[in-house]
Amino acid sequence: MTAYTRVFIFCAIFVNVNSQKEKEAVEFVCPEGTTGNGNFADPATCRRFYQCVDGYPYLNRCPSGLYFDDISKYCTFKVEARCGPIPTTPAPITETPTDLALKCDPAECQLPYCFCSKDGTLIPGGLDPEDTPQMIMLTFDGAVNLNNYDLYKKVFNGKLRNPNDCPIRGTFFLSHEYSNYAMVQALAHDGHEIATGTISQQQGLQDKGYEEWAGEMIGMREILRKFANVSRSEIVGARAPFLKPGRNTQFKVLEDFGYIYDSSVGVPPLPIPVWPYTLDYKIAHECKSGTCPTKSFPGLWEVPFNAHYVETYEGGHCPYLDQCVLHNHDANEVFEWLQEDFTRYYDQNRAPYMMPFHTNWFQIKELERGLHKFLQWASNLDDVWFVTVTQALTWITDPRSLKALNNYEAWRCDKKDLPPAPCNLSNKCALSFKHPDTNFTDTRYMETCTECPNQYPWLGDSGGTGIPGKDNYIPDNLKRK
Structure with a gap:
């Protein structure tokens, strides 16, 4: 195969790939009535979405590791992305409307303890x-x-x-x-x-x-x-x-x-x-x-x-x-x-x-x-x-x-009561950890200027004592004075 032939084949493949991409973009039809500022799910993959501008679809790819959420209309983490196209946006979950907050009353809401405005934009x-x-x-x-x-x-x-x-x-x-x-x-x-x-x-x-x-x-x-x-x-x-x-x-x-x-x-x-x-x-x-x-x-x-x-x-x-x-x-x-x-x-x-x-x-x-x-x-x-x-x-x-x-x-930047300076040599702790959702124990690593805990701190045991359920938080307003 001559060098000329290889270049020709490469160019043909390159053109074909780009033509395919253009074809994909052209085949997507922006919904009727769009104002030109809409983002829409790519039917083929959650890694991409279409941005419709004046009725023309522009293909966009989410940043590495992120996926398009067709309800929020932006790229987010895979575990929370709702893959589209989703025909209708579900209504948000709401609580029973009891003791609801009232609309802003600027006459009653005064600084320094309260601040609101009709649409939230006032200085x-x-x-x-x-x-x-x-x-x-x-x-x-x-x-x-x-x-x-x-x-x-x-x-x-x-x-x-x-x-x-x-x-x-x-x-x-x-x-x-x-x-x-x-x-x-x-x-x-x-x-x-x-x-x-x-x-x-x-x-x-x-x-x-x-x-x-x-x-x-x-x-x-x-x-x-x-x-x-x-x-x-x-x-x-x-x-x-x-x-x-x-x-x-x-x-x-x-x-x-x-x-x-x-x-x-x-x-x-x-x-x-x-x-x-x-x-x-x-x-x-x-x-x-x-x-x-x-x-x-x-x-x-x-x-x-x-x-x-x-x-x-x-x-x-x-x-x-x-x-x-x-x-x-x-x-x-x-x-x-x-x-x-x-x-x-x-x-x-x-x-x-x-x-x-x-x-x-x-x-x-x-x-x-x-x-x-x-x-x-x-x-x-x-x-x-x-x-x-x-x-x-x-x-x-x-x-x-x-x-x-x-x-x-x-x-100002002359505050005196800052947390203490970090230590020159921190403790590198290798700690056992058993996630509540698993049946095995692995090792987690943590670095701190204080002493290493007994095991990896987690929910219910923020101090890493090894005693499950040790934490029992009492609201500040209920603690004995």
């Missing part, structure tokens, strides 16, 4: 946008370990600083499995906020009861206290696994155990983003998960997930940034996409711009480089502040104009 304190700091909240979900610690440290390398010359900080919603608690302690000591995910990240927790939620979230808080030396009083925020809040049950647990805020509620793509609000009144936007609280929880804050998207819907829309389809972009395109998404906040009502991530984002170099370009650009804006979630809420309870922020105590 606290009645400030004008140009007098309002544009807050950016960097949040990270899941375990912290060797897979991501150095990548996170590159974001927080001390070079990016706020207008008061303090280094930028983030908020970490920790889950238990595979977490390195010496690294978590180092993050806390550096001034980052530590909040709770859950111990097991189990599916279906939204349908479980009070004891299960307390075991997961309060147990996680205890693990952080025991093995990362972060005090209970410092852990005031929580996030439900897979952004599926536990209806009224989860929020009752948070209220009883002294949490200040939750950050689990998704907001659909809206032209104007929603500000954080207290749960004194009915939620002012659609509940994406269908499992939001329906009762009133006075003074408990919700820091919602505004959907990320651009005007053309290129890349789709997503709650977590790593769920948007940007993996085929170069670093400059990622930077421009983030810029456009951010500008919707900056040019309008200055609602806090939450940038939520899993480790996935940092595994793709173009995404990581694009993020660093965006962070550098944003940090050069005089009215942009990178804050933790708690720092953002502190400002919201007592809004101050931009001119008053350089000496704003809550955003």
Whole structure:
């Protein structure tokens, strides 16, 4: 076979493959009446979806490891993706409408203890946008370990600083499995906020009861206290696994155990983003998960997930940034996409711009480089502040104009009562672990600056004592004084 023949055959195959791809895209017909901004399931596979623009279908592939959910209309984890096409969207599960929260009453809902507005878009304190700091909240979900610690440290390398010359900080919603608690302690000591995910990240927790939620979230808080030396009083925020809040049950647990805020509620793509609000009144936007609280929880804050998207819907829309389809972009395109998404906040009502991530984002170099370009650009804006979630809420309870922020105590970086510095040589613990759903025992590894426990900490035994069911959580408001 001549070289010419081989090239000809290769080109023929290449053309045939691309023709086949084009044929697949052309054969998909966008539903009638679409406005051109719809995402639809690929009938052939959950790894892809079609984005219809002006009636023409563009084929998109979900980021590596994610699958298209035809109800939520974005890419998510395989275990929770509802594969399509689904003919009709099922109605969300709701509780019996008793003791429901009332609609927002601005006359009765006053800062610092209560905040709401008719559609959730009003700026606290009645400030004008140009007098309002544009807050950016960097949040990270899941375990912290060797897979991501150095990548996170590159974001927080001390070079990016706020207008008061303090280094930028983030908020970490920790889950238990595979977490390195010496690294978590180092993050806390550096001034980052530590909040709770859950111990097991189990599916279906939204349908479980009070004891299960307390075991997961309060147990996680205890693990952080025991093995990362972060005090209970410092852990005031929580996030439900897979952004599926536990209806009224989860929020009752948070209220009883002294949490200040939750950050689990998704907001659909809206032209104007929603500000954080207290749960004194009915939620002012659609509940994406269908499992939001329906009762009133006075003074408990919700820091919602505004959907990320651009005007053309290129890349789709997503709650977590790593769920948007940007993996085929170069670093400059990622930077421009983030810029456009951010500008919707900056040019309008200055609602806090939450940038939520899993480790996935940092595994793709173009995404990581694009993020660093965006962070550098944003940090050069005089009215942009990178804050933790708690720092953002502190400002919201007592809004101050931009001119008053350089000496704003809550955003200073000279805090003295930080968790202790991590040890120079941590304990590497090889621990026995028997998962409740299995019949065998295996070995789990955990790293901590405290003593190794007897066995791997888990639900019902956050201290790893080896005594099943040892934990018995009593709400703070019921403890004897």
